[in-house]
Amino acid sequence: MRNKLAVLACAVTLAATTAVTAFTEISATAAGPAVTRPVATPRIAAHFDLARGQMPENIALEPDGTADVTFAAARQVAAVSPAGAIRVLATVPAPADGGVHTPALGFALTTGIVRAHDGTLYFLYASGTPDLTGVWRLRPGGTPHRIAALRADGLPNGLVLDERHHRLYAADSVRGEILTVPTTGGDPTTWSAAPELAATGFLGVNGLKIHRGALWATNLDRGTVLRIPFGPGGRPGPVRTTATGLTGIDDFAFTGRGDEILAALDGPGTVVRIRRDGTSSTVLTAADGLQNPTSVALRRGTLYVLSAAYTTATDPNLLLAPVPGRVAGAGNTPGDHR
Numbered sequence: 001m002r003n004k005l006a007v008l009a010c011a012v013t014l015a016a017t018t019a020v021t022a023f024t025e026i027s028a029t030a031a032g033p034a035v036t037r038p039v040a041t042p043r044i045a046a047h048f049d050l051a052r053g054q055m056p057e058n059i060a061l062e063p064d065g066t067a068d069v070t071f072a073a074a075r076q077v078a079a080v081s082p083a084g085a086i087r088v089l090a091t092v093p094a095p096a097d098g099g100v101h102t103p104a105l106g107f108a109l110t111t112g113i114v115r116a117h118d119g120t121l122y123f124l125y126a127s128g129t130p131d132l133t134g135v136w137r138l139r140p141g142g143t144p145h146r147i148a149a150l151r152a153d154g155l156p157n158g159l160v161l162d163e164r165h166h167r168l169y170a171a172d173s174v175r176g177e178i179l180t181v182p183t184t185g186g187d188p189t190t191w192s193a194a195p196e197l198a199a200t201g202f203l204g205v206n207g208l209k210i211h212r213g214a215l216w217a218t219n220l221d222r223g224t225v226l227r228i229p230f231g232p233g234g235r236p237g238p239v240r241t242t243a244t245g246l247t248g249i250d251d252f253a254f255t256g257r258g259d260e261i262l263a264a265l266d267g268p269g270t271v272v273r274i275r276r277d278g279t280s281s282t283v284l285t286a287a288d289g290l291q292n293p294t295s296v297a298l299r300r301g302t303l304y305v306l307s308a309a310y311t312t313a314t315d316p317n318l319l320l321a322p323v324p325g326r327v328a329g330a331g332n333t334p335g336d337h338r
Contacts, residue, residue, distance in 0.1 A: 039303055042288045042321035046084035054078075055316050056306035058123075058159070058251060059297045060115040067297070067304055067318060070110035070123055077110065077123055077138060080318055090144040092136065095127040102128035103155050103174040104203060112159030112170065112208075122147075122168055122183070124156040135159075135168060135181050135188075147185030151175065158208040158217070158251060165234065169215060173203040178217065178228075178236075191215075192236040196226055207251035207295070211259070216242075216252075218263065223247035225261065225274060243278040251295035255323070262303065264293035269312070271296060271305055284321070291315050298323065 048054035053073030060068045065082045068089070077090045092110065099108030103126075113123040119140040127133045133156065135148040150156050150170065156179075158171035166183045169191060176198035179188040197205040200221040207218040214229040215236070223246040229237035242259070248267030252274075255262055261274040262283070271284040271293055284290055284305065291307040291314055298304070303323050309316040 039321040044289045044317045045320045046080050046318040048316040055308040058113045058295045060113045061297050061299050070113050072109040090138050095129040111157045114161040126155050148181040158206050160208040171205040171208050176204040194239045196239045211254050218249045243274050253296045253298050262296050264296050266292050
């Protein structure tokens with residue numbers, strides 16, 4: 001595991017070093033993300049075990065506030081209670097080669113996760129091998145199995161569920177495309193391979209959300225937020241860049257106030273609020289306990305932030321913070337659809 005973590009740290013540092021530099025430059029300008037406080041009294045609800053690969057990558061929330069998370073290097077899905085109790089729900093098999101051929105990172109990892117209303121979890125696994133890489137399904141009390149194979153030369157990362165239309169959308173951060181797969185399983189279809197999704201050196205399209213008639217995405221390398229409207233037959237419309245200058249942006253959530261977003265910036269180690277006009281401000285930093293934050297979710301006025309400690313190698317955790325007077329309930333749920 002130590003070797004795997006070292007490989008990951010080297011890989012992510014390629015992007016993180018640039019991200020930190022860019023963040024420093026942006027913060028120095030008047031238009032940059034000055035620290036504000038639309039959150040209150042953040043606290044660390046759970047500390048994870050780095051040595052066991054418990055680097056939390058993505059999150060889906062249950063009705064009682066339990067966080068279903070993917071532990072990247074452990075190849076696991078786990079449930080974390082608001083009190084911090086951790087219960088491993090599933091561990092997927094390791095590839096025969098140990099995952100050394102996983103693009104960009106060199107180790108096998110679980111990534112995006114979403115939850116359907118019946119409690120079924122869908123998650124992505126990138127192993128660098130054709131027998132394991134793909135979309136996996138975990139029913140309550142069941143065992144995980146792959147429902148769709150994805151290309152082994154890609155890195156499936158962000159995932160979103162359109163439960164109304166029985167479809168999943170998956171971001172491939174290496175190949176720079178968004179794929180769609182029926183929730184029943186089957187062959188994936190490329191939904192969009194627009195140039196705005198491509199990487200510029202490390203990872204491109206990353207987080208995904210469906211919101212107000214469009215699929216929204218982030219691009220880690222380019223530091224952008226993108227809006228892709230659903231056109232006739234669900235086909236993608238023209239891509240519009242809604243925010244820039246967010247180097248290292250990972251996953252995100254809508255606050256419930258129009259197109260306002262809270263997003264995790266992995267390299268700079270911050271969470272930012274992105275307004276409808278594309279301007280941003282920092283709301284959480286390492287001083288609050290963040291360690292390379294990877295994803296955020298919102299439910300009933302509580303902000304959940306996962307930190308994977310990819311490059312800090314210190315205290316991967318789950319942070320909770322009230323968001324007073326800002327949201328009634330939003331986040332990574334299947335209900336916010338076109």
